Amino acid sequence: MTAFESICEKCEELLQPYLDRELDESERREAEAHLDDCGYCRKRYRFEESLRRYVRSACCSEEMSPELKAKLSSLRTPLA
């Protein structure tokens, strides 16, 4: 255990494919179960979800200013 606020190693392993809908049925259930009892992943999941939604709508409108892009890429850096 480190002093870092409970960083979860499952996070990258499960969360990214989960968000990208790349998991099969049993893997998805595992991910959902994990999200249920891991605060870090839950936080991370909500963040990634809203980020994705935001990026999608920003891309569709094609009104991404350089400032916005810079802001997004700074958001992109890991929370940890």
Ligand SMILES: [Zn+2]
């Ligand atoms: Zn986790």
